[in-house]
Amino acid sequence: MNRKPAPTAVIADDERLMREQIVARLKEAWPELVIAGEATNGREAVAMVRTQQPDIAFLDIRMPEMTGVEAARAISDLCHVVFVTAYDQYAIEAFQQGAVDYLLKPADPERLKLTVERLKSRLDKKPEGMDALLDQLAQRLGGAAAAVVENKPKEYLRWIQVSVGNAIRMIPTEDILFFRAEDKYTRVQTTNFEGLIRKPIKELVDEIDPDEFWQIHRAILVKVDAIDQVTRDIRGQQIVQMRGSNEKLEVSRSFNHLFKHM
Structure with missing residues (x-):
């Protein structure tokens, strides 16, 4: 009997400490999950997803080179997407209407458990398109999440x-x-x-x-x-x-x- 391969994921966040925290939390909540790679910006994340072909991508919304929203547009048909965000309710309302999950920074262990359960139930399904959701998300964020890095103020450790x-x-x-x-x-x-x-x-x-x-x-x-x-x-x-x-x-x-x- 062939064993089902372990699920894989890519983590993308320009803050190293946040990447480390998400990886540590995932190891606790989902020991079987294999972290296929870590990216520091949206462009790296897209390239990594295309080469590593993970099941899931955890994307920070605001990253240099290419934002999480822009990266999600490029890979939403290749893997399941989870947004990692510091934004509060006004953005969460947009997430709740689509087949995309979210985590608020810093990742709460209990909230991550819920995300893991949702992801496990979706792994056997083809990733859904989410252009409408991403348009709504960008609109709710007032364009900030869709702005290129040159037009954004520098972000500092929080x-x-x-x-x-x-x-x-x-x-x-x-x-x-x-x-x-x-x-x-x-x-x-x-x-x-x-x-x-x-x-x-x-x-x-x-x-x-x-x-x-x-x-x-x-x-x-x-x-x-x-x-x-x-x-x-x-x-x-x-x-x-x-x-x-x-x-x-x-x-x-x-x-x-x-x-x-x-």
């Missing part, structure tokens, strides 16, 4: 995957007080706990919204609206105090201009 003891946690950037480089790791500090990531500060600077976080030292990024006060020590050095933390963060001289009115 979630950080950190190690907290033996666990991995997804932390929204809005909950983070500061990042501080320590040895081979970068410490991620919130009001309630701290975690570690391997990404260095010099990379985070390019991936974190500069209106949300300021670099005050080559080893420190602080959340602007969490700054409680800035004082000077006996050396005249500027010291930042964050709300929710007793730690004193030193401002290096090359960043003194951030607090020039002091």
Whole structure:
């Protein structure tokens, strides 16, 4: 008796941490599923689907090169599509009217279980066309999801995957007080706990919204609206105090201009 081949999937998201989180969640919810590849933009996703011929494609809606909506138009007859999105109800209403499922970022384990069950029931069926749904989705998103990358503002990290003891946690950037480089790791500090990531500060600077976080030292990024006060020590050095933390963060001289009115 021939065994049925394991189902396969492609994951497409320009945020590496989000791809890793989706892969980890899928391994928990659907151990038999084989991840055939990971793409960083819509164009890569289309090429990967055409070469790997997976059963399913998980597509972030907003990606460079080609958006998830544009990619879905190109591959909807080749595999089943699941949109991964940060958009809320106004977009979800569009998904619920078609044969396309969705996941909200970050992927909730219980919601993913439901998606997995739906996908399992569809695997033996031919993927359905969804041009009308994609037109509706693009319209509901006000054109943002269908815009090419050159016309979109740069997107920054909204979630950080950190190690907290033996666990991995997804932390929204809005909950983070500061990042501080320590040895081979970068410490991620919130009001309630701290975690570690391997990404260095010099990379985070390019991936974190500069209106949300300021670099005050080559080893420190602080959340602007969490700054409680800035004082000077006996050396005249500027010291930042964050709300929710007793730690004193030193401002290096090359960043003194951030607090020039002091």
